[in-house]
Amino acid sequence: MTPDSTELWFLPLGGCGEIGMNLNLFGHDARWLMVDCGVTFEQGVGGNRVQMPNPEFIADQKDTLVGLIATHAHQDHIGAIHLLWQQFRCPIYATRFTAHVVAAKLRRAGYHAPITVVEQDAQIQLGPFSVRWLPITHSTPETSALLIETAAGTIFHTADWKVDHQPVVGRAFDDQSWQNLGSCPIDAIVCDSTNATETGHSLSETDLLPGLHQAIAEAPKRVVVACFASNVARLQTIGNIAAASGRYLATLGRSLNDMVASAKASGYLLDNFDVIPPHDLGYLPPEEVLILATGSQGEANAALNRLAHGTHPELELEPLDRVIFSSKTIPGNESAIRQLTDALRDLDVEVIEGANSQLPIHASGHPCVAELQHMYQWIGSPLAIPVHGEAHHMAANADIAKRCGVAQQLVGRNGDLFRIRPTPGIYRQAVAAGRLELRPNGALVEV
Numbered sequence: 273m274t275p276d277s278t279e280l281w282f283l284p285l286g287g288c289g290e291i292g293m294n295l296n297l298f299g300h301d302a303r304w305l306m307v308d309c310g311v312t313f314e315q316g317v318g319g320n321r322v323q324m325p326n327p328e329f330i331a332d333q334k335d336t337l338v339g340l341i342a343t344h345a346h347q348d349h350i351g352a353i354h355l356l357w358q359q360f361r362c363p364i365y366a367t368r369f370t371a372h373v374v375a376a377k378l379r380r381a382g383y384h385a386p387i388t389v390v391e392q393d394a395q396i397q398l399g400p401f402s403v404r405w406l407p408i409t410h411s412t413p414e415t416s417a418l419l420i421e422t423a424a425g426t427i428f429h430t431a432d433w434k435v436d437h438q439p440v441v442g443r444a445f446d447d448q449s450w451q452n453l454g455s456c457p458i459d460a461i462v463c464d465s466t467n468a469t470e471t472g473h474s475l476s477e478t479d480l481l482p483g484l485h486q487a488i489a490e491a492p493k494r495v496v497v498a499c500f501a502s503n504v505a506r507l508q509t510i511g512n513i514a515a516a517s518g519r520y521l522a523t524l525g526r527s528l529n530d531m532v533a534s535a536k537a538s539g540y541l542l543d544n545f546d547v548i549p550p551h552d553l554g555y556l557p558p559e560e561v562l563i564l565a566t567g568s569q570g571e572a573n574a575a576l577n578r579l580a581h582g583t584h585p586e587l588e589l590e591p592l593d594r595v596i597f598s599s600k601t602i603p604g605n606e607s608a609i610r611q612l613t614d615a616l617r618d619l620d621v622e623v624i625e626g627a628n629s630q631l632p633i634h635a636s637g638h639p640c641v642a643e644l645q646h647m648y649q650w651i652g653s654p655l656a657i658p659v660h661g662e663a664h665h666m667a668a669n670a671d672i673a674k675r676c677g678v679a680q681q682l683v684g685r686n687g688d689l690f691r692i693r694p695t696p697g698i699y700r701q702a703v704a705a706g707r708l709e710l711r712p713n714g715a716l717v718e719v
């Protein structure tokens with residue numbers, strides 16, 4: 273199965289029909305370009321199991337692979353690179369922050385993979401693909417949409433995105449540049465479906481400051497904020513509140529410390545994001561302490577779970593301390609999070625979640641209906657391919673595209689071959705798209 277010079281194909285091996293483990297292939301003129309290579313977490317006995325797409329289709333013909341582009345630093349987009357890279361050994365391309373996060377994982381896994389750091393608006397020729405990086409807003413810095421141009425046609429891959437005109441960190445969403453992109457002939461838009469069933473518009477990161485500030489300022493004792501470590505804007509907002517409210521800031525959790533290091537190395541986080549060593553926490557007056565911690569999803573070994581069970585080596589929580597979840601519940605994690613919040617309440621710790629907060633304390637990183645409508649109207653592509661969603665999210669996204677005048681929508685799933693040029697259509701289940709699971713001994717096993 274090889275595309276010729278008149279053909280342009282899209283083949284998702286992961287992330288199409290599910291939220292997680294994205295792995296996209298674009299094919300033209302006997303060459304393939306990989307975009308993202310992520311993991312997903314499945315609930316299992318004794319905690320989460322790490323799974324990823326089975327890359328056999330492309331690993332078996334790695335000489336045809338011109339490179340791997342990482343669009344942003346989320347686990348569902350980069351989490352499998354260090355686990356699968358030895359099967360491709362291809363060059364990797366990413367902007368500075370994403371490259372820093374990926375390089376650290378590869379180094380820890382013992383690989384010296386070639387990573388090219390690209391500018392946020394780079395244009396690079398990779399085999400027969402001319403790729404333009406287009407900075408777009410999401411919930412981690414330097415997320416990149418991609419314009420993939422070939423002799424046969426052009427694809428616009430949105431990556432994960434939202435419209436955020438005040439993202440706190442990084443470049444703001446620039447409506448004009450997306451309207452301008454509409455003047456390029458684009459044959460297909462491959463688009464994020466995560467929030468296609470949510471009406472209206474996502475909140476801006478800036479909208480969270482009042483609610484978080486109030487929840488922290490009113491707390492009588494210590495405050496622990498749990499959020500996704502890769503959301504550098506959220507970290508900065510908490511840093512700003514620490515500085516404004518006279519609290520010392522500390523971070524607990526390896527993934528958080530890794531992300532802070534990658535952010536600072538890439539020029540993010542202001543000087544006011546100044547953390548104290550965790551072993552100082554026990555000596556400070558509780559009302560002067562603000563902590564960022566990993567573990568918003570109830571992960572067993574994360575800092576927050578240890579605090580909840582009194583097993584953290586640096587700190588013991590006390591009655592009237594407050595834990596704020598500046599996060600959402602990822603489906604599947606409900607019971608783990610409930611066990612965590614029950615354990616915190618057993619310590620007489622106050623728990624603040626989105627549901628019991630007056631003001632918003634979390635913003636999604638994905639586009640709601642109004643944002644999707646804008647994008648379809650601006651780009652004016654004749655074909656929409658919804659991805660990054662379960663079947664009902666993708667169906668809703670296709671429906672929005674249709675109502676915005678996109679002539680054709682192709683909805684499929686992992687392993688389907690989407691033919692974009694010369695004639696649009698789907699070959700169902702053209703490729704076997706299974707999963708691999710990471711076992712505790714490091715082995716990858718088909719599941």
Ligand SMILES: [Zn+2]
Nearest residue numbers: 346348349432
């Ligand atoms: Zn994603």
Ligand SMILES: [Zn+2]
Nearest residue numbers: 344346410432
């Ligand atoms: Zn993402």
